[in-house]
Structures are given as C-alpha cells and as structure tokens.
Amino acid sequence: GQNIDQPTEMTATEGAIVQINCTYQTSGFNGLFWYQQHAGEAPTFLSYNVLDGLEEKGRFSSFLSRSKGYSYLLLKELQMKDSASYLCAVQDSNYQLIWGAGTKLIIKP
Amino acid sequence: GAVVSQHPSRVICKSGTSVKIECRSLDFQATTMFWYRQFPKQSLMLMATSNEGSKATYEQGVEKDKFLINHASLTLSTLTVTSAHPEDSSFYICSARPPDRGGTEAFFGQGTRLTVV
Numbered sequence: 460g461q462n463i464d465q466p467t468e469m470t471a472t473e474g475a476i477v478q479i480n481c482t483y484q485t486s487g488f489n490g491l492f493w494y495q496q497h498a499g500e501a502p503t504f505l506s507y508n509v510l511d512g513l514e515e516k517g518r519f520s521s522f523l524s525r526s527k528g529y530s531y532l533l534l535k536e537l538q539m540k541d542s543a544s545y546l547c548a549v550q551d552s553n554y555q556l557i558w559g560a561g562t563k564l565i566i567k568p
Numbered sequence: 569g570a571v572v573s574q575h576p577s578r579v580i581c582k583s584g585t586s587v588k589i590e591c592r593s594l595d596f597q598a599t600t601m602f603w604y605r606q607f608p609k610q611s612l613m614l615m616a617t618s619n620e621g622s623k624a625t626y627e628q629g630v631e632k633d634k635f636l637i638n639h640a641s642l643t644l645s646t647l648t649v650t651s652a653h654p655e656d657s658s659f660y661i662c663s664a665r666p667p668d669r670g671g672t673e674a675f676f677g678q679g680t681r682l683t684v685v
Contacts, residue, residue: 492673492674499659499679499681500678500679501574501661501676501677501678501679502612502661502676503676504673504674504675507673546611546612555614555617556602556614556674558611558612558613558614559611560610560611561610561611563609
C-alpha cells in the first residue's frame with residue numbers, strides 16, 4: 460500500500476529552527492512536495508524535490524533522499540506567522556498526489 | 569503563477585438540499601481537476617478526479633450519486649453535493665495543474681466551507 464508518515468504536531472520557539480520529517484512508501488516516485496496550510500485556508504506550495512539533496516528557498520529548505528524514502532522541511536528564523544500545518548505529498552507513478560496527514564506547527568514567543 | 573478560483577467560499581444549506589461548488593482554472597486549461605474534502609484537523613482526502621469531457625473517477629467509499637461532478641469545459645469543473653446532510657459539512661477544495669507533467673505544483677482553489685443545518 461501507499462503510506463506517508465509525518466509527525467502530528469510540533470512546537471518551536473520564535474526565531475529558532477525546526478525540521479519536519481516525512482517518510483514515504485509509494486508505488487513509484489515522481490517527486491515530493493511540501494505545502495503550507497493555515498487553518499480554514501487552501502494549501503500553498505512551498506517546495507518540490509525530485510532529485511536527492513537540499514533545495515533552499517529563503518528561510519525554507521527541503522531535503523530528499525530517495526533511497527531512504529525520506530524528506531524533511533527545514534524552517535529557519537521562525538516567525539509567528541509560520542504557525543500552520545505542513546503537508547508532505549508524494550507524486551506517484553501515475554502522477555497522482557498522495558498526501559500525508561500533515562504536521563501542525565505551533566510557534567511560541 | 570497559475571490561478572484556480574473556487575466559489576462559493578462559504579455556504580450554509582438546509583438538510584436535504586443540494587449545493588453546487590464551482591472550480592475554475594483562470595489562466596490555463598485543465599483536462600483534469602481534483603476534488604478534495606478535509607475534515608477538521610485532518611489532511612486532504614481525495615474524493616474524485618474530474619476529467620474534461622468524460623466521467624469522473626471516484627475514490628473508494630465516495631458515493632458518485634451523491635457527489636456529482638461535471639467537467640464540461642477545460643476551465644470549469646463543478647461538484648454538486650446532492651441531498652446534503654449534516655455529516656457532509658466539511659471543507660471542500662479543488663485543485664488543478666497546468667498540462668505539463670511532473671514537477672508542477674498543484675494549484676488550489678480557495679476552498680468551500682459547507683455547513684449543513
């Protein structure tokens with residue numbers, strides 16, 4: 460079966476760094492996406508990884524290891540507005556998105 | 569970037585009535601659109617894949633006669649919740665991707681908060 464795991468909830472302090480992990484087992488792999496979703500709103504795109512390694516985009520970075528079925532999203536210099544859910548999604552061999560349950564990130568002052 | 573527009577953003581209806589939700593791709597043609605449902609504190613659950621000019625593909629457990637999908641043009645898909653009941657109250661979101669495959673982010677509509685009373 461297809462499975463994507465990520466922690467349910469994480470707490471971090473404003474100004475700090477947090478890493479959100481995602482492990483996956485899917486039928487085929489055509490890239491991994493990270494989305495941010497604030498409560499009551501639609502998800503917004505953060506990053507896409509299809510090759511191994513680190514992709515950096517401002518305060519956010521995303522890492523992928525295909526051999527390990529593993530990715531993480533790294534958020535630096537945390538701000539209160541970063542409080543949201545972070546969704547990991549894998550694009551399978553049919554180019555369908557398989558979604559993780561999401562990680563709720565709580566930022567404390 | 570590409571834009572997907574979804575309407576209405578919020579609707580309250582009486583039990584037993586039907587509600588139509590529209591999803592439009594504003595600056596690209598989408599042969600395929602996706603309809604999701606999200607319950608509080610849960611992730612997106614794919615309900616169905618809407619295919620332009622043909623029948624939608626429904627996920628297991630989703631009643632096709634209750635959730636009617638029409639994808640009549642390359643820029644518009646509609647989801648009609650028929651004979652709505654309180655348990656259908658949820659956040660419904662559509663998404664679409666520009667035609668080139670792979671590595672293209674899915675663009676989401678704003679979502680529709682449906683409350684059935």
